[in-house]
Amino acid sequence: MPRAGLSPAAVVDVALGVVDEQGPDSLTLSAVAARTGVAAPSLYKHVRNIGELRSLVARRVLEEMTDALGEAIMGRSGDEAVAALMQAWRRYAVNHPHRYAAMPPAPLSDPALAEAGGKLMTAALAVLRGCGLEGEAAVHAARCLRAAMHGFVVLEVAGGFGLPEDLDTTYRLLQKTMIDGLRQGA
Amino acid sequence: MPRAGLSPAAVVDVALGVVDEQGPDSLTLSAVAARTGVAAPSLYKHVRNIGELRSLVARRVLEEMTDALGEAIMGRSGDEAVAALMQAWRRYAVNHPHRYAAMPPAPLSDPALAEAGGKLMTAALAVLRGCGLEGEAAVHAARCLRAAMHGFVVLEVAGGFGLPEDLDTTYRLLQKTMIDGLRQGA
C-alpha cells in the first residue's frame, strides 16, 4: 500500500478541518488519523504530541487572523483604521468560531505563538500611532482594545449574550466607546 | 468502615478545592474521589456525570461572584457604582483565577446556570439605570461592559498581557473609557 504522504503541515491542515467541523475540544489524534487514513500512532512521526498539534493549529489560526486584520487596516488610518480593525476582528471570529476558540489567550511558553502574537500587536500599535498614541499610552490603549474585542466575540461565539437585542448594534456601541476612549487618551 | 457522608453539595465543595489548586482542566472524578476517600464510581450516587459536576461548580462560582459584586455596588450609584462593579469583577477573577475560568461564558442549556446569570444581569441593569440607561440601551450598555470586563480579566488571568506595563493602569483606563461611553449612551 502506498504511503499517505503526510507532513506536519498536512496534519495541521486536517486538524483544522476537525476543529472547523467539531470544535477544538474534538481535536484528537484519532479524529485526525481517521481523516488521513492512517493509524493514530503514526501521527507521532509528524507531531510530538497532541499539545504540539494544538499549538501548531493555534499558530496557523493566529497567522491567518493577523493577515485578515492586516488587510482590513491597510490603507486606513486614525479612527477609521480602529473601526476597521474591530470590524475585521469580529468578522473573523464569527466566520470561524471554532478556529477563534482554538487560539489560547496567551502563548503559554510557545515561542512561535508568541512571535505570531507579537506581529498582531505590532499592527495594532501601528494603528494606534495613527491616533496619536505612542509608547506606554499605546500599550494601555491596545490592551483595552483587545480586551473589548476579545471579550465581545468570545461571548458572542459562545452564545453568551442571551437577550434578543441586535448584536451589531451592541458592537457599534462598543466601537464608538473604544474610539472615543482612545481619543481621550491621546 | 463508616460512610464518607457525601452529598452533591459536599462533592461540589471538594471539586472547588481541586479547581482552586489545579485548575478547571484537572477537575476529574478520580481527583475528587481521592480527596473524599471514596472510589471514583461512588461519586455517581451524587452527581449524574462529570458534566453535571462542572455545571454545579460553575453555578456555585457564579453565585459567589454575584454576591461579591452585589456587595460591591451596594450603597453606590451612577459612575461610582459602575467603577465599583468593574473593580469587584476584576478582583474576584484575580483572587480566584481558576474559579473564574471554571465558569463557561454561556449557560449552555443549563437552566440553573442561566438563572444565576440572570441575577447578575439584573444587578448590572440596576446599576445602569442609575446612569440613566434603561430598556434596550441598557442591554447594549451591559453587554459592552461585560465584554470589556470579561475580556480584560480572561486575558490577565491567562497571562495574555505580555508586556511589563502596569495592569492596574490599563484597567483604570478601561474603566474610564467604559464610564465615558455609558455617559454618551445615556
Added chain:
DNA sequence: CCAAAAAGCTATTCACATTAGCTTTCTGTG
C-alpha cells in the same frame, strides 16, 4: 542495487468516564 532514514503498523500501557451488579450501612416503621 542496497543501506539507512522515514513513515507506517500492531501491541501495550495508562488515565479517565461510565455502567453493571453486588454488599454494606442507614433509617423509619411495625
Added chain:
DNA sequence: CACAGAAAGCTAATGTGAATAGCTTTTTGG
C-alpha cells in the same frame, strides 16, 4: 427492637484517547 428497603459504597469491566516500544515497509541517496 427487628428488619425491609433505600441509600451509599465497592469491585470489575468497557470504551476512548494519549503515548511508547518495537517491528515492517517504503523511499531515497550514493
